[in-house]
Each structure stands twice: as structure tokens, then as C-alpha cells.
Amino acid sequence: MRAERENLFGLLEPLLSHVEKPSRYLDHEWGANERQDGPFHVCVVYADAYEVGQPNLGIAILYECVNEQDGMSCERAYLPWTDMSALMRARHVPLLSLETASPLASFDVIGFTLAHELIFTNVLETLDLAGIAFRTDERDEDDPFVFGGGPSAWNCEPIAPALDAVLLGDGEEGLVEMCACVRDAREDGVSRDEILLRLSRIPGVYVPSLYEIVVDESSTRWGYAVPRKGTGAPEVILKRCIPDLSATEPVPQRIVPYLGIVQDREAVEVLRGCARGCRFCQAGMTYRPVRERPADQVVEAGERGLAQSGHDELSLTSLSTTDHSQCAGILNRLNGDLAPRGVRVSIPSQRLDSFGVDMADAVAGSRKSSLTFAPEAGTQRLRDVINKNVADADLDTAARNAFEHGWRKLKLYFMMGLPTETDDDITAIVESADRVLQIGREVVGRGRRSKVQVSLSVAVFVPKCHTPFQWAGQLDPEEVRRRQSLLLHVPRDMDIRIAYHESTTSTVEGALSKMGRAGFELVRTAWRLGCRFDAWTSEFRYDLWARAATEVGIDLADVATEPFSLDARLPWDHTSPGVSKDFLRREWRRAVDCVTTPDCTRSTCVGCGVCPALGVSNVIAGERV
Amino acid sequence: MTPGTFRLRVMYRKDDRLAFLGHIELINTINRCVRRAQLPFRVGNGFARRMSVQFSQALPVGASSSCEYYDLALTERLDPSVALSLLQGATPPALAPVRASYVTETQGALEAWLTRARWEVELVGSTCTPQDLTSRVAEVSSAGSITYLRGEKEKTLNLREVLVGIFEVRLTDSGCAFVLDTRACPSGSLRPAVLVAATGLSCDSVRVRRTGQWHEAEDGSLVEPM
Numbered sequence: 001m002r003a004e005r006e007n008l009f010g011l012l013e014p015l016l017s018h019v020e021k022p023s024r025y026l027d028h029e030w031g032a033n034e035r036q037d038g039p040f041h042v043c044v045v046y047a048d049a050y051e052v053g054q055p056n057l058g059i060a061i062l063y064e065c066v067n068e069q070d071g072m073s074c075e076r077a078y079l080p081w082t083d084m085s086a087l088m089r090a091r092h093v094p095l096l097s098l099e100t101a102s103p104l105a106s107f108d109v110i111g112f113t114l115a116h117e118l119i120f121t122n123v124l125e126t127l128d129l130a131g132i133a134f135r136t137d138e139r140d141e142d143d144p145f146v147f148g149g150g151p152s153a154w155n156c157e158p159i160a161p162a163l164d165a166v167l168l169g170d171g172e173e174g175l176v177e178m179c180a181c182v183r184d185a186r187e188d189g190v191s192r193d194e195i196l197l198r199l200s201r202i203p204g205v206y207v208p209s210l211y212e213i214v215v216d217e218s219s220t221r222w223g224y225a226v227p228r229k230g231t232g233a234p235e236v237i238l239k240r241c242i243p244d245l246s247a248t249e250p251v252p253q254r255i256v257p258y259l260g261i262v263q264d265r266e267a268v269e270v271l272r273g274c275a276r277g278c279r280f281c282q283a284g285m286t287y288r289p290v291r292e293r294p295a296d297q298v299v300e301a302g303e304r305g306l307a308q309s310g311h312d313e314l315s316l317t318s319l320s321t322t323d324h325s326q327c328a329g330i331l332n333r334l335n336g337d338l339a340p341r342g343v344r345v346s347i348p349s350q351r352l353d354s355f356g357v358d359m360a361d362a363v364a365g366s367r368k369s370s371l372t373f374a375p376e377a378g379t380q381r382l383r384d385v386i387n388k389n390v391a392d393a394d395l396d397t398a399a400r401n402a403f404e405h406g407w408r409k410l411k412l413y414f415m416m417g418l419p420t421e422t423d424d425d426i427t428a429i430v431e432s433a434d435r436v437l438q439i440g441r442e443v444v445g446r447g448r449r450s451k452v453q454v455s456l457s458v459a460v461f462v463p464k465c466h467t468p469f470q471w472a473g474q475l476d477p478e479e480v481r482r483r484q485s486l487l488l489h490v491p492r493d494m495d496i497r498i499a500y501h502e503s504t505t506s507t508v509e510g511a512l513s514k515m516g517r518a519g520f521e522l523v524r525t526a527w528r529l530g531c532r533f534d535a536w537t538s539e540f541r542y543d544l545w546a547r548a549a550t551e552v553g554i555d556l557a558d559v560a561t562e563p564f565s566l567d568a569r570l571p572w573d574h575t576s577p578g579v580s581k582d583f584l585r586r587e588w589r590r591a592v593d594c595v596t597t598p599d600c601t602r603s604t605c606v607g608c609g610v611c612p613a614l615g616v617s618n619v620i621a622g623e624r625v
Numbered sequence: 626m627t628p629g630t631f632r633l634r635v636m637y638r639k640d641d642r643l644a645f646l647g648h649i650e651l652i653n654t655i656n657r658c659v660r661r662a663q664l665p666f667r668v669g670n671g672f673a674r675r676m677s678v679q680f681s682q683a684l685p686v687g688a689s690s691s692c693e694y695y696d697l698a699l700t701e702r703l704d705p706s707v708a709l710s711l712l713q714g715a716t717p718p719a720l721a722p723v724r725a726s727y728v729t730e731t732q733g734a735l736e737a738w739l740t741r742a743r744w745e746v747e748l749v750g751s752t753c754t755p756q757d758l759t760s761r762v763a764e765v766s767s768a769g770s771i772t773y774l775r776g777e778k779e780k781t782l783n784l785r786e787v788l789v790g791i792f793e794v795r796l797t798d799s800g801c802a803f804v805l806d807t808r809a810c811p812s813g814s815l816r817p818a819v820l821v822a823a824t825g826l827s828c829d830s831v832r833v834r835r836t837g838q839w840h841e842a843e844d845g846s847l848v849e850p851m
Contacts, residue, residue: 013642017687017830022645030657030717256657258643258650310657310715312676341660342668342676 002106002142003094003131005041009101011093019084023259024050027098031254031309033063036073036100040183042066042109043075043097047122048533050078055263057317058113058150060253062171069176071183075099075107079122082532082539085129095129104130107144108186109179112163114152117512118505118534120159123148124527127162134524135161136209141192145182145199149175153206154286155465155572157225158512158519160208165199167206168575169239169286170272172248174204200233204240206575207233213517213571220562222516224569239577243616245272245291250301256309265313265346266305270298270330274319275600275618277608278376279387279591280418282464283319285584286577288610290601292621295326299333306343313344322351322359323601325622331362349374350398352390355625357401370409370455371402377418378428384594385420387468387587392432399436403443408451410436416483416500417461417475419591426483429456430490430498437493455497458487460506462560464513465572466579468587473563474510477503504542508534510560511549516571521552580609630667630677630698633708634735634851636724639690643719648683654720655680655695661715664708667698679735681838682742682809685816690835694850696728696735726851732840740809741789741847743837746817747802750829755794758801761824762791773819780813787815800828808841 016022028034044062046053053059059076066074075097080088088095094103104110110132112123124134132146133139139146148156149167156166167174178199185195200207208225210233215223227233242248250268257264273290274283293301302314314334321327334345345363350356352373360371375395377383383390402410414429433454440452460480463472475483480503488498512519525548533539549556564570566585573581583606590597600606602624611617639651646654656676659666667677677698684690699708709725716722732738748758765771766788772781789806796802807815817833839847 009642014830016642016645021647022686023647023650026642026645028642028717028719030661256654258646258654260650260653264653307661307663310660312656312660340668342674344674 001140002144003103005102005106007101008093008096008103011091012088012096012101015084015087015091015093018087020081021259024078024081025084025098026258027101029258030256032099033067033074034099036075038071038073040072040179041075041102041107042072042111042179043077043104043107044111044113045077045104045126046113046115047079047119047126048115048535049081050257051259051261053078053113054255054257054259054261055253055267056113056115057252057267057269058171060255061248062111062175064249064252064254065172065176066179069179072176072179075102077104077126079126079533080129085125088129094131095126105132105144109145109147109182111147111149111175113150114148114156114159115150116152116535117158117509119152120512120523121527121531121534123159123162124524125532128527136164139164139192145195147175147178151283151286154282154575154577155513155516157208157222157517157571158515158523160517161520163208164196165205165207167240168204168237169577170242171240172242174202174240177202178205197231200231204237206237208517211574218567219569220564220571222514222518222571224571225517225574236574236576238613239286239575241289241578241614241616242272242291244619245269246293246297246619250293250297251305251308253305254308256311263315264311265315266302266309266311267315267317268298268301268305269293269318270316270321271318271324273618274323276320276323276389277387277587277597277599277606279385279468279587280376280415280461280464282467285466285579285608287319288577288579288608289614289616289618291619292324292326294621295330295333298330302334302345303337306338312342313346314338315346315348317348320349320351321347322349322356323624325620325624327359328362331359335362352398353394357398357405360402361405370411371407372411372413373398374413375432376413376415377421377425378414378430378432379425381594382418382421382425384596385591386418387591387596389596389599392435395432396435396439399439400443403440403452408440408444409453409455410440411455411457412436414456414458415461416458416487417480419469419472421475423483423486426486427490429458429487430492430496433496434493437495453495453497455499458484458498458500460501460503462506462510462513465570466575466577466584468584468591470570470584471564471566471568471588474506474560476561477507477557480506502537505534505537505540507556507560508542508545511554511556514559514562514571522548522554525551576613578610578613580613583608630700631702632728632730633697633699633703633705633725634728635695635697635709635712635722636851637693637695637716637720637722639684639693639720641689641719643717644684644689645687647686648680651720652678652680654717658712658716658720659697662708662711664697664711665699665701665703667700681739682736682814684835685818685833688817688833688835692835692838694735694739694838702727724851728851738840739838739850740841741837741839742807742809742814742835744805744807744817745802745834745836746805746821747797747832748800748821748826748828749832751800751826753801753826755796755801755803758803758824758826759791759794761826762820765820765823771815771819771823773822782813782815782819783810784815786810787813788820
């Protein structure tokens, strides 16, 4: 039953002095929308701690989009940390929104951002604290509608039974349409089932309960989803896409947090999408096409955002900011205006070439602590497999350029367990680092005083849906450990440091990425056993996940390492980012043959299928270099 | 302060739920308020190029205040009333600036210069009488020192230095309250909650509000901050 809408901050306030970071629960931040008149009430939720969820741009965009609508109000909620949730349960305080401290269960719509697979147990924790039934079919007629969306919506099956509807792709327009649909249908007095049917008619909306899972000889053991007879739900749901990013508000984040958050700065999304075509990268496939904002809009937005927020750092965010065709001009203009005010401009990643270093230099000023590149693989062969169009010479030139510009510490990101990887590829990681170190010493000089240092970070590759590697099995955890050991035992200089990720988190992530709807029982069992905040190293409990897997009759490593046939129907085939499965198959074959595919924003169309499927095209403001 | 800069002292409140801001969070928030107000603040020349601003001594998390201060270095001598108005328009109401004026350069760093504080302390949900409270505080005081845990560290304060006295002990609707005067010393400062804990009196929570801050001159007289 729908909870009563009332301000319950008075129940939360006595708990504040007993928790580690009370500022997580305060609200009243500068820029928060305190006018929550409704009458239709939406709450967007990032199911992690405030400091992780608040900087999320997706949440910020949707918050503003809904609040702009007449008759709709939008609030935020984050998952209380474990100390607060324990107190709330002990005192029977339900999960509250931030702006009005209303029970989540009193809202018309609750929208979760599914940022990654390891957030799924937190989604259940959120629902449990809110007093909302986990499964859609257990909810009452007037219970809130629970929506999902975001980067992990493409294979949301392991959490799908908890979601009334899922929006695929850009949310700016889609979420508003979904909310309007629920509002209008409620006014019409129709049943919850009828509202779900109406939601399924909205382009880009997937209503999991209208689909059944079929396992047959054409599928993997996890089956595939087909519309239930008579529902009229689409067989394949094509994502929503904003064709022109410049038509949207470039400064979505207006709320200035009190608490130090993970990306504590003003952010302007300078472009959406990336066409470089890295074959492991889900975002590179699912956010296509590339849509740049024009330089004038970015500069104006940056200045305006800083004036509104008071931040002392401006981040130009995107999947690949230095690919923006007007990047150099944007940085020059912003730096000229902002540097005298002690405001720093930052870009989240650097291209692995001289241009990338030049851009990093343009934003670094005198702060040159370390510079990060992502070669991803140690050998040219493996970089060709993953379509990372970077040669050894590019890395060498970029490194030389970086040392000449004054950097002394370089960080190099690699992955382990990529398809076709051999021991030679592992040892080549250290060789690459050694080459970079020697270049640094050539430029800067030898000896401890030169302070030249190379840090390697080696993550475990997790195959993701809608990528050319979606058919690959993850590397067996035992083999991961052997290769990690191999990596550590390659003789290396003392100034090369290696950090690697635990294979256990990747195993859980890999298993959830492969599983279809059957994954829900695993997630639910893991939650019941106590799994929360799985993306936090301090909180992750592999023993509990392994126990949960045993209880539901699977083996996590067995699931994660299973390759799929290229012909198999996959658990996520009913969702489509517009990239055709044929293109992905072709890319897989080219990967195996070590053949690279160019970036369509710099050459011709590569036939991924997005533009014709969505009726859109790349929007490039200038000319890319 | 660097020559050519002007030291603007701002008095502000810390109220309502923002009493739960930690000191670092408060500093970051005020920094952003100053930037939003577009005051001509001075930026330091250090590695991080930070705004030149000093704050009065940190409040305990959860304590409110009617008299917090910060000193902001400006590169132009803006009319204080204009500066105050700009700050008020850029600051959350619960941290509202209430006064602003320039101060001389001869005063030391604000945190060290403000050595005396007055607090209103209420033991919410306590059933103790004013007499109980007065006698318990007297017992604690007569011991001469107080030892408590700050995080995992044990700290000892000389009460003859840091405890000036308690006054106006009275019953309230929700418990028992008193006024506490403290002195900041190089060895540390007495937090009201530490004194209450030392009395052994039970209560649901301790409500604390700082109501005054002064500089204590060598002759013992109190100098108003502005």
C-alpha cells in the first residue's frame, strides 16, 4: 500500500549524531529544488552512498528534466550507509527522499540508475528499506512504479523482476514520457497491469513482466526474452537517442554538495558517444552516435555553471573529451578566463598521442602530479584484437612528450584476460612500462632525484553485452591469479609499480553480466546473506556471493567463464542500442584475425547500424584531428 | 596577510540541520559561497592555488552557533555592507552571514586569536536537577583534569586552564541546561559534550550551541571580534 506523503526528517534527525557522516543525509544543498509541489512525485535513486551517487550526471539530468515539467516534482535518494541503515531499521524509520524527507514508498515513481552490475544488491536494499516489495508482481495497485535505466540497463535481467519498466538509452525525454504515462493512466483510473501495457508502448521502454524467458536449443542456458502473447510488447526494444545534444541543457548539475564527493566539481558534458570502437567497451557501443556540443556552448556553460555553483574545478566530461573536434580551442578559452580565479579545468581521460599530452598540458598548469594513459594491452597484436588503435610508437611519443612537459609519474592502465591473450601479452605489459621508464630517464635523467616513476594498473576483463566480446568467456579466476603472479614475477625496475584488481569482484561482475533473469535469485540470495555495497572493496564479501551461488545451484566462475556460440540467442537480445548483432559478429571475427576497424568520425562509415536504425548521425562541431 | 589585501571579517550563523556539517565540509561550503558571491578574493600562490580565508575554531559536529567567523582576504576594499549583501545572496540560509567589517592586520590567525567561547548546553531527556548538575560539574572540576578519547587517541585537558565556569543552570521543557564558558589553550579546548560525559549524567542527547567567541587579552579582558 502506498505510504502517506509526509516530512519525516524528525525521525531521522536524532540518528544523525550517531552516524559516521551525517552530511550524507542533510539535503538543503545549494541548488537543490526545494519546491516539491507535485502533484505527481518522482524520486530518482542512485543506490549507493551519497558521495558516489551525487556526482552522477545521469541523475542530475533527469532531476532537472522532471522538475521542469508542470505538475511534476522530482527528488533524490541515495542508499544510507550501513551504520545509518542499521539505526533506521532498529527505529523503524523508512527510507526517505532528500528534498522533503518523504517516505520513498509514498512516491508515484521511483527511478533507479543502474550504473553497473555490482549495484544490484543495493537496489534490493533500497527497496527493502523503503518497504516496497521486491518483485513487481508482489506490489499493490497503488504502490509506486519502479523504473530503471542507465549504463547497465542493457542486461538488467538479473534485477528485472524488481523493475516495472526500464528505459533504454538517453533519458531526457523518455523518463518524462514514462512519468506522464503513469500520471495520465492513474487519472484514468486504470489498473496497474494496464499501466504497464501503456508503458510498453513508449519507444525505448522495456517492461520486464510482459516478457517470458524461453530456454531452447537456439539459446544459451540463460534463455532469451520474448513478449508474452497478447501483450503487444515489442520483440526488440530500440534505445532512445537525443539526436542533437546541443538542444539539451549543458549544465545539468546545479546541486552543490556539502560533503566531499568522488567528483567534487562542476561538470559539462561536452559530447556523448564514442566511435573509436574498442571492442571491450560497452559504452563505446551503446552511446553511439557521437554528438558534440559546439565550443561556444561548452565555454558559456562552463562559465555559467561555475558562477552558479562556486566550484573551483570544471570537468569537461565525456567518454573521450580529447576527441572533441574543438577541444584545443575550448581549453584555451576556458583556461584564459578561469586560471586567474584559481579555477582548474580537468578532462577525465587522455588520448594516447601527442595531442592528448598537449591537451593534458593545457589543463594541468603547474599541477603535474601524474598523467594517465590506457594502452589496455601490452602487445601490438593484442591491441589490434581489441581495436585499440594505438601503436607502440604512439605510447613512446606520448610518454616522451609528457616527460618533456614536466610530468614525472605516468600511470598506465591495462586489462588482463582479454580474448586471445597469451603469456607474452602479460610480460609485454612490464616491457611497455620499462620502455616508458627508460624514455623518462632519457628525458629527465637517471637516479632517484629524477623521480621518474611508472605505475601499472591491471584490471580483469569482464565481457559485456552489446560488445563484440559479448560471446567471450571471462578468464578463469585460477588462471587470472596465475597471470597476475606471472606479471608480478617479470623482472622489473624498482620504479615500476604494479596494482591489480582482485579476481573475485570481477567473477561476480562477470557472472551477473552473463546471466539472464535467473540471476535475480542469485542477487536476492546474496542480499539476504548480507551483500551490500559490493563495489566497495571494504564491503565486498565474496564468501557470501559464493554461498549464494551454491544456494541457487550455480558456480560463479563456471557462469562467468562460459563462452557463448555466435549463433546463440542471448539473454539481452530483446534490448538494442542500435548497433546490429551482425556488426558485432563481424567485429568479433575481425578481432580474432587481428584486423582493426577505423573510427567513423575520422573515416568512412563502418556499418555498425546505429545511424539507420535510430535515424540519427554523428554530429561533429568542427573537424577531428 | 599579503600587502595590498584587505581582511574582511564575516560573522555567520550555523543553524538547523547544517549544524551537522563537519569543519572541512563547512570550509568547502564557505569557499563556494564566496566564489558564488563573486567577491574579489585573493588566491594563494601555492601548488593548489587556494582562496585565502581563515576560520574560527572548529565546532563539534552537531553543535549550532550564532557567532562563527571567517577572515577573507580581498584584493579590493569593497564596502562591507555590499560584501555582506553579496554573501547573503550566495549562502544557504542556515549559514547566513550576519555582519561584515574590516579588521587590522595585527591580529593573529583567527583560529588562534579567538581564545574564549560561550556555549549553551542542554541535556535533552535528562531528569537531573540543576543542583545535581552543578555539584557534578564541581566534582569534575575539582579533579583538575579530564581524560577522554578523541577517536582512538587518549587526550587529557587541564580543567583549570580550559574550563572557565558554568552559569545559569536551569530546568527546561526537555531536560536541564546551563551556560558554559571555555578557554582555548595550546593543549586543547574543552568540548561541552566531553564535560557532560565526565559528569556521568545520563540523557538522550546533548544539544550544544556556541553563543559567543572572544579574544582574551593578557589582562583577562574580553575583546569583541568585530
